[in-house]
Amino acid sequence: MPKKIDHEQRRKQIAEATWRMILERGMEGATVRNIAQEAGLSLGALRHYFSTQDELLGYAMTLVKEKATARIQEVAMKDLPPKEKAVQLMLEIIPTDEETLAEMEVWFAFTAYARHKGEEFNAQHDGIHSYIYKLIDWLDESKLLKTHLDKETEAEKLYAIVDGLALHAMLDPERLVKDKVSRVLVHHVDSLCIDQQ
Amino acid sequence: MPKKIDHEQRRKQIAEATWRMILERGMEGATVRNIAQEAGLSLGALRHYFSTQDELLGYAMTLVKEKATARIQEVAMKDLPPKEKAVQLMLEIIPTDEETLAEMEVWFAFTAYARHKGEEFNAQHDGIHSYIYKLIDWLDESKLLKTHLDKETEAEKLYAIVDGLALHAMLDPERLVKDKVSRVLVHHVDSLCIDQQ
CATH class of the missing domain: 1.10.357.10 (Tetracycline Repressor, domain 2)
Structure with missing residues (x-):
């Protein structure tokens, strides 16, 4: 099961990077590119966890x-x-x-x-x-x-x-x-x- | 005085185009370009009335x-x-x-x-x-x-x-x-x- 846990932890880490971007720059700053950079991931790696920006934003709000x-x-x-x-x-x-x-x-x-x-x-x-x-x-x-x-x-x-x-x-x-x-x-x-x- | 009145009327007309853009597309759609198009003006003509997007948005809010x-x-x-x-x-x-x-x-x-x-x-x-x-x-x-x-x-x-x-x-x-x-x-x-x- 460790892989599954890693997956969820990584998703949470990305969600937290999303919150920081929204707080610092507003929604117009919460682009997939900025969020990937804030989370220390490549765009491709981020897309492995969330295929669209809206999926990512929806998940980040669910966590709030x-x-x-x-x-x-x-x-x-x-x-x-x-x-x-x-x-x-x-x-x-x-x-x-x-x-x-x-x-x-x-x-x-x-x-x-x-x-x-x-x-x-x-x-x-x-x-x-x-x-x-x-x-x-x-x-x-x-x-x-x-x-x-x-x-x-x-x-x-x-x-x-x-x-x-x-x-x-x-x-x-x-x-x-x-x-x-x-x-x-x-x-x-x-x-x-x-x-x- | 008619010139002055025309100026204010035109500013109001632009503010109303701004509200419509915000209602239809949100703040991310309220660009100077979209607002000029909605108001039926060229970008240059709009800039004659408002030199920056923030000046325009501020005025539109004052009117609300x-x-x-x-x-x-x-x-x-x-x-x-x-x-x-x-x-x-x-x-x-x-x-x-x-x-x-x-x-x-x-x-x-x-x-x-x-x-x-x-x-x-x-x-x-x-x-x-x-x-x-x-x-x-x-x-x-x-x-x-x-x-x-x-x-x-x-x-x-x-x-x-x-x-x-x-x-x-x-x-x-x-x-x-x-x-x-x-x-x-x-x-x-x-x-x-x-x-x-």
């Missing part, structure tokens, strides 16, 4: 999503009070450190690029929409959610808050620091939940 | 902002109950028809592009941040805002809701139709305001 999902699952396993856990889970999506800022930059650049590429990419379905709906359901099952809430409207609003904060934290990281993001999330989750004494 | 500002001012002059006016004002930013969807697409593509262009562009300062702060202040002055609200946190949250909805309405316009956007905004403005009998 997997990284975020892995962090979210780690938080989900933690033994935390539900409201705190809800805030921590959302903080894994909103960029507030170097790693998550880079992921958001790559997502943003890739999404703008993919808008004009037709059906090959389906960048908008990043899974956050259904994830936020589940979060609202989970607060409800934990008997924390206020009764009589319109869950669908609340989920849509929370989804907008999370992605709006993510966008602003990327565009203006000096203004929207982690503490400020955290304060908005805690404040909002509190407003959805019953008072606990 | 001016169009949105003009619509907002029109709503601001209307004789409407304050809460309804607040919702209508935010609906001018969130894309829910062909015109505003096109503006958002252009903003998104341009912002992604400008992230890697350094200081020449300052795409993040679209004025919506201070505009939302003013909206909260205005609800307060109209004696509608609940007392004891943390106005700064509420403004940050509302700003995230508006831009989050704008992003989602662009990425998934079939799901997030105008009625749904409206419902979230009305619901949120209601939650900020005192009950009126």
Whole structure:
């Protein structure tokens, strides 16, 4: 099996070179030629792993999503009070450190690029929409959610808050620091939940 | 003065050709050559109005902002109950028809592009941040805002809701139709305001 592992490791290494190119030069700099050079490979060697630029870009985006999902699952396993856990889970999506800022930059650049590429990419379905709906359901099952809430409207609003904060934290990281993001999330989750004494 | 007017009209015509190119082909298609062709001008004639691609793109973005500002001012002059006016004002930013969807697409593509262009562009300062702060202040002055609200946190949250909805309405316009956007905004403005009998 070592050959198979090598193959996947090499693909990841190429994906990481792709992220660096997007971060440094934007999508217009993420050419197969530049990525091969950044990864220390010949064009021919790179083509052995990815036959087209779009296949490579699609894989690089899938890895961004997997990284975020892995962090979210780690938080989900933690033994935390539900409201705190809800805030921590959302903080894994909103960029507030170097790693998550880079992921958001790559997502943003890739999404703008993919808008004009037709059906090959389906960048908008990043899974956050259904994830936020589940979060609202989970607060409800934990008997924390206020009764009589319109869950669908609340989920849509929370989804907008999370992605709006993510966008602003990327565009203006000096203004929207982690503490400020955290304060908005805690404040909002509190407003959805019953008072606990 | 006719010469001056012709000059500005021609610049606007070129800016509109720029938007069409961005919408159809993304930023990578918005080359000076493609834009000149779309505007029915020679490259030399276009260069008479804009000496660089970045000058042209910057002007095209300024016009997008001016169009949105003009619509907002029109709503601001209307004789409407304050809460309804607040919702209508935010609906001018969130894309829910062909015109505003096109503006958002252009903003998104341009912002992604400008992230890697350094200081020449300052795409993040679209004025919506201070505009939302003013909206909260205005609800307060109209004696509608609940007392004891943390106005700064509420403004940050509302700003995230508006831009989050704008992003989602662009990425998934079939799901997030105008009625749904409206419902979230009305619901949120209601939650900020005192009950009126």
